[in-house]
Amino acid sequence: MNAFLYMCCKTNASRAFHQAMASVRTDFLKYTQHDECNGFVVAATVGAKAILEDLTVLFTTHQVQDARSVNLWKQTPLHVAILGGHLPCIPLLATFDPRWFHVPDAYRALPTDYMMHLYPSHVEAWLRDMPSLPFIVNAITGNSLVHSLCTILPDNFSTLLRLLPTKLLSAVNHHGHTPAMMLVPRPGVRREHFHAMMQHGSSATTPATRTWWTQVDDQGHTVLHLALIHKLAWVLKLADLTAFRSFQLLHMAAELGLASAVTLLVQAGFSPLESLRSGATPSETSNSTIPIMLASTPSCVLELLRVETLAQLECVVELSRSSRRHGPSVYRVLHAMVIHVPLFDFVQSVALANPRVYLSSNCLFLQRFRKCLRLDVKLLQLSMHVAGVLKRMTGRTTLTIPSDDKLWTSIQQQSQRDDVDWNRPVTLYVVASKAVYLTTDDHMWKLLAMQLRQLGPHLFDMSLAFFSLLGKLLGHMVLVGQKLPQSVLPPLFLNTPAEFKPELAAAFKAGMDLVMGGGALDNWNGFERFALLHRVVFLLSFDQWKHSKVHYDAPFHPNHPTILNLWIVLENHLVPVEQLIWRLRCGQPFRITPAPIVGIVEKDVLGVPEDHSLDKLQLDVVLFLRGLRKQPIPTTDDGSSSVSAPPIRR
Numbered sequence: 205m206n207a208f209l210y211m212c213c214k215t216n217a218s219r220a221f222h223q224a225m226a227s228v229r230t231d232f233l234k235y236t237q238h239d240e241c242n243g244f245v246v247a248a249t250v251g252a253k254a255i256l257e258d259l260t261v262l263f264t265t266h267q268v269q270d271a272r273s274v275n276l277w278k279q280t281p282l283h284v285a286i287l288g289g290h291l292p293c294i295p296l297l298a299t300f301d302p303r304w305f306h307v308p309d310a311y312r313a314l315p316t317d318y319m320m321h322l323y324p325s326h327v328e329a330w331l332r333d334m335p336s337l338p339f340i341v342n343a344i345t346g347n348s349l350v351h352s353l354c355t356i357l358p359d360n361f362s363t364l365l366r367l368l369p370t371k372l373l374s375a376v377n378h379h380g381h382t383p384a385m386m387l388v389p390r391p392g393v394r395r396e397h398f399h400a401m402m403q404h405g406s407s408a409t410t411p412a413t414r415t416w417w418t419q420v421d422d423q424g425h426t427v428l429h430l431a432l433i434h435k436l437a438w439v440l441k442l443a444d445l446t447a448f449r450s451f452q453l454l455h456m457a458a459e460l461g462l463a464s465a466v467t468l469l470v471q472a473g474f475s476p477l478e479s480l481r482s483g484a485t486p487s488e489t490s491n492s493t494i495p496i497m498l499a500s501t502p503s504c505v506l507e508l509l510r511v512e513t514l515a516q517l518e519c520v521v522e523l524s525r526s527s528r529r530h531g532p533s534v535y536r537v538l539h540a541m542v543i544h545v546p547l548f549d550f551v552q553s554v555a556l557a558n559p560r561v562y563l564s565s566n567c568l569f570l571q572r573f574r575k576c577l578r579l580d581v582k583l584l585q586l587s588m589h590v591a592g593v594l595k596r597m598t599g600r601t602t603l604t605i606p607s608d609d610k611l612w613t614s615i616q617q618q619s620q621r622d623d624v625d626w627n628r629p630v631t632l633y634v635v636a637s638k639a640v641y642l643t644t645d646d647h648m649w650k651l652l653a654m655q656l657r658q659l660g661p662h663l664f665d666m667s668l669a670f671f672s673l674l675g676k677l678l679g680h681m682v683l684v685g686q687k688l689p690q691s692v693l694p695p696l697f698l699n700t701p702a703e704f705k706p707e708l709a710a711a712f713k714a715g716m717d718l719v720m721g722g723g724a725l726d727n728w729n730g731f732e733r734f735a736l737l738h739r740v741v742f743l744l745s746f747d748q749w750k751h752s753k754v755h756y757d758a759p760f761h762p763n764h765p766t767i768l769n770l771w772i773v774l775e776n777h778l779v780p781v782e783q784l785i786w787r788l789r790c791g792q793p794f795r796i797t798p799a800p801i802v803g804i805v806e807k808d809v810l811g812v813p814e815d816h817s818l819d820k821l822q823l824d825v826v827l828f829l830r831g832l833r834k835q836p837i838p839t840t841d842d843g844s845s846s847v848s849a850p851p852i853r854r
Contacts, residue, residue, distance in 0.1 A: 205229075209224060209243060214246050240276055243259070245280075248284045249285075251289075256296055268300075268301065274307075280315070281297050282294070282304040287322070294319075306343065308345075314340065328360065345378060346377030348372050354383040354390070357393065362396070380419075384401060384416055388427060432460055433460065437457075440453075453465075457495075461504055463503035463504050466507040477512055494520075496519075505547055506550055509550065514566075521569050538575065542575055551570075551577070563584060603615065605635065619676075646689070649686045652688070653689055664705050666708075668707065671712040676715040682720060683720065688737055690740065699729060699733075750771065
């Protein structure tokens with residue numbers, strides 16, 4: 205008989221089942237077949253409402269519960285009726301045993317979860333008809349009905365939310381998540397959802413109900429922390445950010461590379477140095493003390509530096525000194541300043557706006573990391589340094605020279621005298637012509653350049669003492685504002701570190717630093733030092749240089765689309781030429797190579813019009829990248845620069 209009744213439930217044979225009701229025994233609920241569901245669950249699965257009405261008369265709720273009336277997925281008759289779309293059965297089952305609303309299935313889902321997902325338009329009526337429905341809580345997850353609403357995001361989200369108690373906005377599940385925290389990671393989340401929650405929460409009668417913004421989960425995250433993690437910076441615009449000053453939102457936004465979020469927080473008054481003001485010192489804090497040391501993108505560094513610029517830069521210097529573990533973070537900040545043109549330009553504009561602060565010894569950052577400065581700003585910084593050296597000059601040194609052609613030889617011979625000091629004004633007396641020259645005149649440097657050029661390749665066969673003296677002499681030349689009119693020392697020799705004759709270069713730089721003051725030219729690369737020491741114009745035109753001196757690493761070649769676009773950009777002055785490229789590079793080899801890191805040139809960096817496609821390039825000097833700006837430059841007919849000396853553009 206149990207098998208017959210079971211088949212009646214399975215086939216929805218309600219008349220046959222009703223006729224056999226008198227034969228139903230209590231053990232019927234324990235009878236199952238291969239699907240391990242009893243007749244009650246089977247009747248709910250097929251939507252046999254008439255049979256369910258008979259079963260609710262035959263059995264009590266306790267008998268149904270004791271018989272474990274669930275399927276293989278631990279779904280109750282209410283679950284399966286909802287999943288099967290048998291809406292007329294739902295009120296009957298809900299009335300028969302309201303406890304089924306509280307039973308999660310194997311997927312940890314309550315019947316209300318399926319109702320909201322499948323029939324959101326019907327949930328509104330059920331909420332009105334069943335007053336206890338809004339207070340159902342999932343025993344496994346701790347989710348309330350508002351949690352489910354924020355997870356499912358039905359089309360009538362706002363309508364359903366208004367029917368739920370406001371205190372549920374602050375309810376937390378077993379992970380400490382509020383409904384708003386469940387809302388953030390959903391793919392379809394929009395501003396309208398947050399606006400609905402804010403509007404509903406504003407009607408709360410108790411202040412505690414309105415604190416769902418600042419509640420924290422088990423990991424200490426608020427809604428805004430989760431919004432940052434899921435790249436939803438726009439959520440910050442909706443919240444009252446003044447309530448979040450005790451949370452390190454700025455640190456997280458910088459670490460996640462969300463420049464727009466950093467901008468919003470900075471505009472809201474969040475200080476990048478707040479963690480230091482709270483009493484922490486660089487050695488006491490974990491990871492970093494200030495957001496700039498965590499910033500993962502150049503854009504974030506830029507937005508952070510828009511406020512408290514000098515203080516942040518000085519803090520970076522302090523951190524670099526305090527511990528080696530901050531080294532990678534400092535390098536990341538420096539790397540961002542060098543390769544990201546908007547950030548690079550910002551540093552230049554800040555320095556030029558207040559040179560007495562940023563370019564003097566008051567700003568240790570730009571003293572130590574001069575690679576972050578453009579050449580013209582470096583020259584301004586150097587001029588300020590030189591002015592300080594000149595003020596300290598006392599006395600005068602006089603050298604006697606037999607004749608003009610013995611200038612360098614005589615200087616070498618007399619350099620051992622105790623009274624020869626290249627840190628003071630120097631006068632040359634030429635015995636043959638009885639002429640007196642000052643080192644502030646260019647005559648001496650013409651003679652010196654000519655005599656050094658006459659040595660040819662033998663110049664670099666000289667001793668360390670020779671180059672130490674040459675460094676002192678050229679250091680003095682810089683102090684008096686002169687330059688060599690001929691090319692004597694190649695950029696590779698002047699590089700830091702030198703790529704050509706490193707020992708001789710070290711002796712040369714030591715001599716120069718002795719006169720100019722230690723570290724005056726730190727982070728100047730070879731081409732910048734070349735421009736400082738020489739007044740030279742190469743004779744090759746741009747086209748001659750491009751076709752004879754430019755070399756490519758695979759996959760690039762002269763006809764590669766990227767290379768062709770690069771020349772279009774430069775030749776048509778869509779961006780101006782770096783002040784040194786046309787002169788120092790026109791006549792010297794230049795290599796273009798693909799690379800993933802330093803010196804990447806992209807469309808947004810170049811400011812190239814959208815109709816030009818430019819792949820990523822790495823140029824073998826970052827200096828080339830630094831000079832790419834949207835400004836016109838004067839040119840000659842052959843396309844080369846018409847400026848004969850390193851121009852200073854600000």
